[in-house]
Every structure is written in C-alpha cells, then in structure tokens.
Amino acid sequence: MRDLGAGFKYLVEGQRWVARHGRQYGFALLPGLIALVLYVAALVALAIWGEGAVTWATPFAGHWSSPWGTLFRGFLTAVLFALGLLLAVLTFTAVTLLIGQPFYDNLSERVDASESPDGTAPQSALPFWRELWLSARDSVRILTRATVWGVLLFALGLLPFVGQTVIPVLGFFVTGFFLAEELTSIPLQRRGLDLRTRLTLLRSRRLLVWGYGTPLGLAFLVPFVAVFLMPGAVAGATLLARDLLGEERAAERTENRPENRSEEEGDGSGPARRLPAR
DSSP states (O other): OHHHHHHHHHHHHHHHHHHHOHHHHHHHHHHHHHHHHHHHHHHHHHHHHHHHHHHHHOGGGGGSOTTHHHHHHHHHHHHHHHHHHHHHHHHHHHHHHHHTHHHHHHHHHHHHHHHSTTSOOOOOSSOHHHHHHHHHHHHHHHHHHHHHHHHHHHHHTTSTTHHHHHHHHHHHHHHHHHHHHHHHHHHHHHTTOOHHHHHHHHHTTHHHHHHHHHHHHHHHTSTTHHHHHHHHHHHHHHHHHHHHTTOOOHHHHHHTSGGGOEEEOTTTTSOEEEOOOO
C-alpha cells in the first residue's frame, strides 16, 4: 500500500515543480488550452445533436405508450453523453501530448536534469520527426485500447446494481492507468523504451501507477482543471518514471552523504553524534 501513497506524492511533487518554474508552466499550458477548445466543441455538439441521434437509432420506441418511450430515449441520451465524457477523459491526455510534444519533451528534460545527481537528462538518439511519428503511433494504439475499455465499461454500466457501484470505481482505475501510461511515455520514450516495454514496467508497479493516475483522472473530471494540471502532471510523471526505473535522485544522494547521517557511539546508550564531513 506504500506505493499508492508514493504515486500520489509524485503527483503533488510535479505540481510543486512547475509552481517553482513559472516560465516553463506558462509555455506548457498552450497545448492543453488548444485541446480543451476542441473537446468542448465536440461535447457541445454531442449535447445538441445527441438526442436526435438516439431518436433516429430507436424508431421502435416511438410506438411505446407514454411516458416509456420518452424516458427510454432520455436515458440513452444521458448514457451517450456520459460515454462521450468518459472517452474525453481517457483521450484528452493523448491528444494534448500529441499537440504539445515539443513543449512537454522540453519540460520533462528539465525535470530530469534537476533531479539527476549529475545534472543531466537522458537524450533520445532519434531525430525529432521520428520521435513525433512514434509518439503519434503509440497514442493511436493507446486510444484504441482506451476506446475498447470505454465501450466495455459502458456496456457493463447497464447492469443493475453492479453498473452503478463497481463499474464506476473500475472505470476510475482504468482511466488512471491509461493517464499514467500516456504521461510517462514522454520520459520513458526518451530512454528508448517501446510501448510493450513501458506497459510491462507499469504493470509491475500497479499500485504506484494507480496512486498517481487515479487521483489525476478524478481531477480531470472537473472542467478546465485538466489544462492547468497538465504541466505538473508531466513533471510528476517524469519523477514516477525515474522511480519505476530505480534511478537515483539528487535529493537522495544528498540525504545519503556521511555529513547528513548520524551514528551512535559506544554501546548505543549515548546521544547520537554527527559524523565529520569528509
């Protein structure tokens, strides 16, 4: 259970990092704002024409006695919009990362450099166009997986009782995993890890991934919050990736220096003394 808390800690640390680096935060907001406009337009269109689409798809309900036909179509319209909202949450990160690839790559590199003991960040050996192609291809593959999960959860959500209790909780954990995968793809791809390897790595520490991604997915349900949290989410995902790979952080090296540790003298009953600096 410690991994759940550690995952949430990385989410908070990422937000703190961008708060200390205002210029990086400002540039990293732009892709999220562009994606937000696109998604709001799509959801508004769904709200306007969703009822008409449901009516067209259910001509048989027009012959039902009142008010059952109207209630049935109203229920399907609400479910359709809920499915659209779920897919928006699942895909928002992928689309935003694709739009803002150069912005988020630069942000992730700076976080890596600030956390690395030697002050350097891993660099990809691939040219930019190749990086962009791989990112787009992997995003499509993840979006396909997310869509399949979204449709499956939508179908299971129609089950009595289970659909109103267990399935929403499961949906948040699925959303959290996909969010973590998309965000950690930035630092992990720079290290040369392909999609299959990244998924294997994330599955090996599911609690850590859920502790980071699930609260972020819940926060992304609040309108406009995703845009402002995205830069910090990228920074936190970089810290999460370093943990998954077992990379040392600069703060850990400082804490482990002899001058920052205490040792007891004699038989252990005396007061601890600080070791002299070497």
